[in-house]
Amino acid sequence: MSSSLSPCIKSAIRREAAALGAFRTGFALAEPVDDRAARQYADWLDSGANAGMDWMRRHELLRRDPRLLLPGARTLIVMVFPYRQPDGCHHPHIADYALGRDYHAVLRERLTRLARFIFSRTGAISRACVDTAPLPERYWAVRAGVGFTGLNGQLYVPGAGSGFFIGTLITTLPLAPDEPVENGCLRCGACLRACPGGALSATGLDARRCLSYLTIEHRGPLPDGVRLGNRIYGCDVCARVCPLNAVAPPAPLPEFAPSSEVMALDRRAILEMTTGQYRRLFSHSAIRRAPLSQLRRNASHH
Numbered sequence: 001m002s003s004s005l006s007p008c009i010k011s012a013i014r015r016e017a018a019a020l021g022a023f024r025t026g027f028a029l030a031e032p033v034d035d036r037a038a039r040q041y042a043d044w045l046d047s048g049a050n051a052g053m054d055w056m057r058r059h060e061l062l063r064r065d066p067r068l069l070l071p072g073a074r075t076l077i078v079m080v081f082p083y084r085q086p087d088g089c090h091h092p093h094i095a096d097y098a099l100g101r102d103y104h105a106v107l108r109e110r111l112t113r114l115a116r117f118i119f120s121r122t123g124a125i126s127r128a129c130v131d132t133a134p135l136p137e138r139y140w141a142v143r144a145g146v147g148f149t150g151l152n153g154q155l156y157v158p159g160a161g162s163g164f165f166i167g168t169l170i171t172t173l174p175l176a177p178d179e180p181v182e183n184g185c186l187r188c189g190a191c192l193r194a195c196p197g198g199a200l201s202a203t204g205l206d207a208r209r210c211l212s213y214l215t216i217e218h219r220g221p222l223p224d225g226v227r228l229g230n231r232i233y234g235c236d237v238c239a240r241v242c243p244l245n246a247v248a249p250p251a252p253l254p255e256f257a258p259s260s261e262v263m264a265l266d267r268r269a270i271l272e273m274t275t276g277q278y279r280r281l282f283s284h285s286a287i288r289r290a291p292l293s294q295l296r297r298n299a300s301h302h
Ligand code: SF4
Pocket: 150, 151, 152, 153, 184, 185, 186, 187, 188, 189, 190, 191, 192, 241, 242, 243, 244
């Protein structure tokens, strides 16, 4: 395998990724994250802002070096796939990203096809990562020149907003990295001011106050004083108020079209849902991340 193949195979990989639905694809060297990012993450953990997500601390060392996730790794190929719905109005609130099919399965299938393509052309092996491996995906998306992060912590693709899932292939194929793009966050603070939980600050997200974390990840009773409003699963406020999202989003992958049954759910339907209905309705949905008891907890908590 020679890096002299790089320009040609890079173009071929980009084309293949686009054919698989990637809106943008970038390349980064597989190497440890820089000291600044590692320190910021350690400080963030030390502040307790990861709330009950203990796995974040357990995997801290793994997150620092993608080569630990695939021996012989040389390159990260980072792709973004659009999901954002143009009108996104539904009640009670379920996060835009969870209205269609589970992105883990959808992206994994596409990334696996790209991994096979790379293997067939070069013999290189690859590992697909979709939000479950200990990999700081937004950091690598920035390093690979796919986008930049806003004050709200979201990844933005220049001119296309933040409505994207990130999928990454770690591969043993050596490829030239892409240049990062300029950070286009306006630093207007609209996301910080609008956050209903007061979870955002210049130092980042405090998951203990984030209604997305509390509705999806937090088990057991909600902390005193938390107001969910109409939120059942997630919270899109910091993305919706952002002027960088006042663009026509690219068409979502067909699998992410909202399920009419999910869109039709109301508070009462959730409170009265049986286990069988929950399993059937959410068998291919990211909403399974929250058990039925938790959806009911959210539906009965205003
Ligand atoms: S709302 Fe303003 S500060 Fe927040 S991410 Fe968007 S542009 Fe940046």
